[in-house]
Structures are given as structure tokens and as C-alpha cells.
Amino acid sequence: MSELTETQVRALARSLGLPMTPDDAAEVTHRLNAFIEALAPLSDLPPGGPDPTPAPIDPDAA
């Protein structure tokens, strides 16, 4: 996944109806690219393994 540009980020925000100042756009671009850089390698993790449930299905489960 390639890095996003500030123009692309502004366009994405506009499509969601999210107001964004120029300063917001610059920092949000850095933040989003940090996510991409950190999380993209996780897509190479071996598939399978435990089900990706957000929390134990049974709250009493140890």
C-alpha cells in the first residue's frame, strides 16, 4: 500500500463530509501514513490461526 498525499486525504475527508483545516490535513496525512507503514506488514502474517474476535465471546471465559 503506497503513501497517501495531502490532496488525496483532503479528497477522502470531503467525500465523508468531514471538515478539515489545512493544518489538520497535513498532520492527518502523517498520521494515516504512519498507520499504513505500521499495519501494512501485518497483512503478511500467516492466515488462519485464532478467530479475530474483538473480545472473548463468553465474558466468563478464562
Next chain:
Amino acid sequence: MLASRGVSLDPFLGAGHLAALVRAGQASPVELVRMYLERIDRLDGRLRAYITVTREAALDAARRAEQAAGRGGALGPLHGVPFAVKDQFATRGVRTTAGSRILADHVPDEDATVVARLVAAGGILLGKLNLTEFALGGTIRFPFGQPRNPWNTEHDTGGSSAGSGVAAAAALAAVTLGEDTGGSVRTPASWCGVAGHRPTWGLVSRHGCIPLSWSLDTAGPLGRTVEDCALVLEIIAGHDPRDPLTARRPVPAYRAALTGEVRGLRVGMIRELTHGGETDPEVRDAVVAATGVLGGLGARVDEVSVPLATRAGAAFMALCDSEGAARHLPWLRSRATDYDEGTRRRLLAASLLPAALLHSAQHARALIRQQLGDALATHDVLLAPTSHRAAPTIAAFTAPITSTGQAAARFFTRRSFTTPAALAGLPALAVPCGFDAAGLPLSLQVIGRRFEDATVLRVGHAYEQATAWHRRRPPLPTS
């Protein structure tokens, strides 16, 4: 120090100690409340731990508590003891802001379950504590004042339960309650030099807690001792019909578990977090020394590997922030400028996160849970630094983000230390384990199996009692 009925009252005495004095008729709840109000008046103009001080209500409650104590009969475990809660927990008739201008006038009509349980146990609510906006972390300009670290007021407190850490460390309440989504109890405990416990997810009700992430939010205590954390946990834990995801298991006697005995326990130090390149050498040395202390007490200590731990911060933020962004979408559209700019930018970034990355984060969460489960299959508890460094300066922590690398370092690195336990729903305790060369606190994290909070607290308490870090007091003005 105040004298009450011939006994010297020290605001740094733990909640359990003060409760015992009240039960013995050696301390007056009214005098306790006045003692903490005097400290708040004197110190909180600078420290900004509190958003709201419930002065008159606390004094009224203290007078009732004093009369009840005078009548004899059974008293609750927190009877007459002043406590304070993060302003994320609903309080009937008292504004609950979540640290945001957006909720500046929000006055709930009922107490959160955890608040109700603390009051039912005899505790006296002193007020509502400051936090990063909506418990997200990364607030640049705090709407209700900049919280400051009692050990050095130019330094950050940690968040999101910033005021809970400050009030516990500066003795502006006997004990405090925070909420930990990904480290929000443990980080302020770490940076402010107190004990803080994130309970097993599902052990404590979330009813009345302004939510950030349903599968992560967990109320937890901060106090000057592990015993005070155990005392509060015993009160707030247990099934709540208004939170169907709370477990129905009986609540153990957490304080009774604090035997000081760790002989034979298997303790694993997480290699990637303790010896990783991001960990400050002073932190590493303090944690290694702490494992030596536990070894000296008879625990069997070795190293374990949790390979994905260093990815936990990014995975956590993707999951938590995207949920937060969904909750906040209407306000982000209609009241964007009412948010602090740090909060707004964090939520905006999460709103735009590609779905494929979100699913990768969810996959990583499951694998982190599995890796911690494997480590805990052969060990009773795991150890790690609570944070990779001592508290940074406020200026450094709020500087503008000007590069991708800076964003990753600011937001992901620190969280990789507290979020593994959060992502796995495990109990985790922060306990002071030293000071850096600048005199700022360092902290050991003890992580345990689900619902084995008693073991986590037992190990933390044994370490605490074998050391003297928790007895140091921040250099605050005395008059």
C-alpha cells in the same frame, strides 16, 4: 499533617489505612474531607487534577458518614474515605464532561455503576478528575486546564486518566478511579509514580462510563499502594445487569490475596518490551532489577517472547480509534472546532483508515492474544516496563507532528507497552520500580491470566513491599 482524635492524619496514608482509622474512631470523615480540600485549594491551581470539586456535597456526605460511624454498626470498607473519579464516569447531578467542551454542560441523572458501588461502600466523592479529551489521549490544549506531573510540573502526566494519576500521586484524594482502554490507568500511574490496575476486561461494569471502545474500556483504580488498588477493585468488581458483558463469577477477596508470598511462582519477563531498542536503558535496568527482587523472594524468573508485542500500539490505535471515530462522526461533522485539535486530528485520521488495514489489525489482535496466552500457559505472570520511558515534557508531548516517523514514534511506540494486555483482555498492574536520573518515576508492569487479578496484585504487592519506591513523595509546596 493533621491531628485527629490524637492520631496524626497524613494525606499520603492509603485509603485502606484511613478507612481503618475511621472504623476505629480515630479519624473523622469531616476532617479527612477538609484535609484533602485544603490540599486541592493549595496545589490544584498548578496541578489541574480536578475538573469539578464537589466541595459542599463531600462535606455533607462526610457529616453523614461521621454520624453513621458514631452510631456504631457495620460500616462499608471505604467508609468516610474521600475518593475522586475520572470525569468519564457519570455522576448524578454533577457535570460529566469527558474532558471536552462538547459535554461541558452534561449533567447525568444517575451514577455510573462503579461510582454507585464506591459510594455504597462508604466512600465520599471529592470530585471529577481531568482527562485527555474523550479519553483518547493526545490532547494539545486541555479545555479544563493542563494537568501537570507532581514530580516535575513541566512534564506530562500520562493519559488518558491524567487527573487520576496526579491526584493519587499528590495526595489530592485518598484513592482515585480511572479508565483504561489501552493504558489509560497504567500510563499515568507509571509517569506519576503510583500503583494503577487495569482489571480483567469483563470484571468491572462499564455502565455509565462514556465509551471509547466497547471491547477495551475497563475501569480501574489508582492509588499510592497496591493494597489500595485491591481494596477498590474488590468494591467495583462483579456482575452488573446493566452491563451484560460483565462476568458472573464471584469476586475474590483481593486484599486477602496480598500475602507477600511469591515463592515458586513462574514469572516471565517479556524480552521484546524490556530489551527492545525503544526502551530507555534506565527503564530496562529498573525492570531487570525488579525481576531480581522477585527472584530474591523465591519466584522463578526467566524471559519469554511475545514477538508481535511491538506491533500492538499500531493495531490498538487502528481498532480503538476507528471505533471512536464512528461514535464521534456526527460531532466531527457538526462541531469539529469544539474538539481540541489533537483529538480532532486523531479522529479524522481514524475515519479515513482503509478497511483492509483495520482487518489486519484485528488479525494481529487475535495473534497477540494467542502469543500472550502461550506465554501465560507456562508462567503465572509476565513482566514488562509499563512505559518505555519516564514522563516526557509537556512541550515535547504536544509539539506539532511534521513527519510520518514522528507520528509513529509519538503514537505507536509508547502504546506497544500497555496495549498487548488490553488487546488480550488481561489484567495488568503498574507499580513504581525506580526513578530516572532526573528524578522522574519508572514503572514495572505485571500482566496475568484472565480473572487472575489476585495473582497480579499479589506479585505487585510483594515487589512493592520489598522495595521503598512507593514511599517517596513528590516535591510539592508544603504551605
